[in-house]
Structure formats: C-alpha cells, structure tokens
Amino acid sequence: MKYNSLLSFIAAGVLLTSCGSQKSTTASNEKIPAKKDVLEVMERTNNYFMQKWPDPGAPTFGGGKERSSNLWTRAVYYEGLMAMYAVDPKKEYHDYAVNWGESHKWGLRGGIETRHADNHCAGQTYIDLYEIDGKKNPERVKDIKESIDRMMATDKVDDWTWIDALQMAMPVYAKLGKLYNDPKYYERNYEMYAYTKNKQGVNGLYNPVDKLWWRDKDFVPPYKEPNGQDCYWSRGDGWVVAALVRTLDITPKSDPHYAEYLQDYKDLLSALPAIQRTDGLWNASLHDPTNFGGKEMTGSALFVYGMAYGINKGIIDRKVYLPIVLKAWDAIVKDCVQPNGFLGWVQGTGKEPKDGQPLSVSKEPDFEDYGLGCLLLAGSEVYKLK
Template sequence: MKLKKIITPVLCATLFATALPAAETNEAKPSKKSVITAMRVANDYFMNKWSDPGQVIPYPSRKKNYEANLWTRGYYFEGLMDLYEVDPQQRYLDYAIEWGNKHNWGLRGTKNGVLPRNADNLCAGQTYIYLYQLDPKKPEKYITAIRSAIDSMMATDKIDDWSWIDAVQMAMPIFAQMGNLTGNKAYYDRAYDMYMFTKTKHGDNGLYNPKDSLWWRDADFDPPYKEPNGEDCYWSRGNGWIVVAMARMLDLLPEDEKHRKEYETMLVSMCKALKPLQREDGFWNVSLHDPSNYGGKELSGTAMFIYGMAYGVNHGLLDAAEFSPVIYKAWNAMVKDCLHPNGFLGYVQGTGKEPKEAQPVTYDREPDFDDFGLGAFLMAGSEITKMK
C-alpha cells in the first residue's frame, strides 16, 4: 500500500457497472486494462452486496453474527487499498473510511477496555493505519486503538503469540507500519522476534520446514502428522499467508532494515518451492504435497502465491522469465474459471485450517465469508498490473 490521493470522505452513492473482460489464455500476459476490469467486476459485486460496510456478517450454521471488522473483512480492505493504488477511485477510500467509522476504528475482541493481542483481531489495523497515513489531517481516532494494542504488546516480553501461520500476515505488517509511523526500530525488532518464534519454536522445532521451504499450519500438523499419501501436510492458504506477509514486510520496511534479508530469502525460497507444485490448469491444490487430498481448483491460496511472486519479480528478487508465465497462467485461470459474469468469485475454500475444511470447493458454492478471497484476488491483480 503506497500513498497517493488525498481523502475526501464523501461516500459515492452509485457503484459503476463494468463489463466482464474476456479471459486470456494459458501463459499470455494479461493487459493491465483487462486485469483492472476483472478486479472492478469482482469488487463492484461485493460493494453492492455489502453496501453498508458496518453490517454484521451472519453465520447461520453457528447461530451467530460476526462484527464486520474481523480478520476476513480486514484482509478484504487490504486488497481494496491495493486496488486503489492502481485504480484510484475515491469511492474505494470512502467505503473504507465508512467501514472504520462504523466500528469507531476499534478492534474486534476488545473487552471492558482491554485491547486484543490475538492477531486475527488486529488485522483491521493495517487498513486503519494506511488511511491515517493517507489523510493529510491525520485523524488520531483512526489509529488510537491499534496503536494502543500494539504498544501494550510491546510493553511485555511475550513473543509466542503467533502459534498459527495465518497470524503472521494478520499482525506482523502492523509492527512495520508502527515503526514507520514512529521511527522506533523496536517495532521492527519485535516483529522479527515473534516471527522467528513461529518459524523455529512453535510446535516441535518451529512451523517452518527448511527441507521443503514450506510451513505447517500449526503444531497439529507437525510430523508425525501425514497426508493420506504419506507426505507432510502443507495447506495452500496457510502458506499463502506467509508469502503475503513476506512481501508486505519488504514493501513496508526501510531498505536498510537489518531483518530484510530474512524476509527476502523466505519469499524467494517459498516461491521456488511453490512453482513446480502449480497445477496444469494454473491453480494450486489446497494440499500442496498431496493432490489426491481434496485436490482441485482453489482461488485464495493461488492468488496469494502469485501476489508474492509478482512482488518478487517487480522488485528483482525473482527471475521474470521464469516466474511470469506461472503468474499469468494462474491469473488467467482465476479470471476464466472463478470470476462469474456478475462478479462473484467461485472456487474459494471457506475458513478453516487444513485441506478438508469447507469442502467441496466449487464454482458456485459461496464460502462462509465472501471477503478474504476477494482481498487475495485484488492484491494479486494489483501487483500484476505493475509487471513490465
């Protein structure tokens, strides 16, 4: 999320209808116009469906409603802000600001004034901080809660919070944002310490397997846990969260920040490990090392992987000749096979922690939350538009 426009917080009353682009084929480079058109179609569908960004999200099977500042919606707004960077329409900012206002710029999980540490509940803060930095008036209300939550974590020595790998993306970039806001490098150091605990300490010997350059989702999937074919269980979207987090950190941190090399190495290693696992149709399976375990097209992990790959290509970390065909093949497949004419995105695995969750994943099935898959799609497309 770079910074471009000045905010004028007036909500646009009408969302633009956009024609669905013709899908590209195979590894052909999609035009920037077609990528932006696809993102607009998907995003307009969502913004029309959720015209009130503060509306609670019903979850009938659990007989409860979720506040719309939970992690799934927070991740969507990360993607929306990336879309804004390449398609700077004021209505995207207005929608994000209304979302923040509807929640009083607060964090889900706050109880009796006690702010959360849980990474999922911090995720909304990434967009809060982005909007604060973008607004020349710097409304302190945008960041009061997220700053206090992070500072309360900094006031302790606890670094073992991120016991599941999704958490690395939900919260780690916020520490980089806070370091940038304040100039205090301690935030960068704390992010690194917490990440390294997840990498090397959680579970038996950390959640990262250097042999395969992939991550177990949490300690439940450490060896001796195996997939049906005897391989380690590497969940697609779980690894996608790490890929996204590495790219986000590299985008946020100063060029001379001492921990950058770790994040660069991790991003490159993972992308190289993921490349040969791409399916012939352009997608990745939900189980990266066992295509027979609920194999099939899946958008969220696929979009996260090509976001990281596109970032790597755009910043000289990955060879364009080697990775561009992988990226284009996946993007074209998502547009062709997932994007409905009305903007609905199919083949999104619902929430969970492993391949068997929220199955079957199909073209028509709506996931339990329809926002995080769109966030991944918008982030991937936005980064692809920057490719030369």
C-alpha cells in the same frame, strides 16, 4: 557463386533468426494482460461485493453466526481494496473503507487488550487511511497503536501459534515502525516471527527441507497426509507469502532482519512452481493432490500476489516466475471469476485441505470477503507487470 550463395544463406538465416526472436519477444509481451483487462476483473468482483454489502459497517453472518465486520475476514478484504485503490484511486473505494472504520470507531475486536493477530488485522487499513488522508485523524491509529504497545510492554513473543497470524499482524508492526520511525516495532515484529518460524510447535512451523510452512503444531510431523507426505495447506502458505511481501515492502533494507525475510520469501516461492497444477492453480493440499484435490482460488491468488510483487520489484527471476504468474492469473480469471463478479472455487474458513470442501464454481463459502481480498491483492500486482 557458391561463396555469394553462402553469404545470402547466412544473411537470410540471420534475418529469420532476428525476426523469430522479435516475434517471440512480442508474443511474450502479449501474454501479459492489458491493464484495463486486469482492472475490469478487479472492478467486476469488487462491485459485486460492494453491491451485496452497501453498508460497510453491517455485521456479517458467516457460518450462521453474527459477527462485527471488523473481523479478520473483512479486514483482509480491505487490504485488497487499499491495494486496488493504490492503482485505481476512486473516491468510492476510499469512502467505503473510511465508512467501515468509522462504523467501528476505528476499534478492534477484543478491544485494545487483545493480543490476537486476527483482531489486529483491521489495523492495517486503519493505518493506511490515516496516512492517505494526511495524518489528520489520529483516532484512526489510536487503538491499534495502543494494543500493539501493550503487547510490546511484555516479553511475550509466542502469540502467533498459526501461520495465518503472520499475514494478519506482521504488516501492522511494520507500518507502525515506519509511521513513527521507531525500530522497536520492527524488532518485535521479527522476534514474534522468529518464534513462529523456529520454536512454535517445538521446532518451529517452517520446514527448511521442503521450504514450506505447517499451518500450526497440529500438522507438524508425525502428522501426514493420506499419501504419506507432510501437510502444507495452500492458503496457509499463501498467508506467509503475503506476510513477507507486505513486511518487505515496508521494512527498511537496512533493518538487520530484512535479508532473512527476503531469503524466506524467495525460498518459499521456489517450492511452488513444481507443484502448480496443469490448469494454473494450486491444490488446497500442496503435497497431496489426492486429498481434496481440485481448483482453489485463495491460496493461488496469494501466490500470484507474491510472485508478481517480486517480478515488479526485480527481486526474483522474471524468466522463471512470469510464466507461472500469467498461467495462474489466467486460470483465476477464466475458472474462478464469474460474469457477475462472484468468485468460485473459494475454500471456506478453516485450517486444512478438508475444511469447506467440496468446492465448486458456484458454491458460496461461509465468508466470501477474504477471498476477494486475496484476488484484489493479486490483481494489484499483475496490473503493474510490464
């Protein structure tokens, strides 16, 4: 009897363990938001923006100054819109983006002579639309290609003096490399990236110890935050995450610099879990929560974008990063996305934690387009989670 009882006890234990394991797995799966729910958030926020800006070619007035809408803030929005279009290809998104490009005659702020990364950002969407529509409209890529070719006709590689520039311009070089099957674009992309990483501001803007990036030379030590730590700006490091994601997604794995991009991407992500806020977001100052600490959507969304991409591609540890992504996305949806589609807790333009402060759920930043772009990029990868 004792032997049979023991067998029954073991069998029951195995059954309970099996059921418990199944329940745990199911619970884990249930935490991944339904595709329709992710899409609803993207649609709600995007509809708010498109209704507010029915004419995509109209100038913007951020910061009280009129600017043409092919500036970087709007270009980042279109990056997000193209990512949304890739998972939900509605004609209205395509047409809205085409109308934007046509309104600017597919041109760049500063013209083809510009070397400024912000001015090149629009080229990302111009190239996307050229490819989406079957490469039948060469005018869409004429100016961006000529501008980059002019840069490459010189030996100058120190233009990207701030880390935001990596996101604005690196994907352009990668896209041109793929479009024309020409490795020279990939090589110049790396040369400029490597200069920013290793030489800009004397010894580079990347700190291999903390695995984070200083925004520009103004924040390289001896500059310190009020708590004595180095200053790492959330959205700035978010731009680097996005730059590496978008570059990795296009650059061939056979490229001699692909492995370095991948390692830099993994290293940067590895620095983020320990400094995630308890509510799921990240502070504007990554190493000093006392320096304008509080919710901030844009940097958080870019981190979600980078992590979700890595999970979807199988290049980072799903067990480590999925809980972080889900917690952050849930916080964005619950704390930042308003019922009418307005995005709260968006830090305005700037270069450091104090800019655009204080933030709130209802405060409208000087430009709201790039914030939406960040959210749509994040949503496009959260949507693909399995």
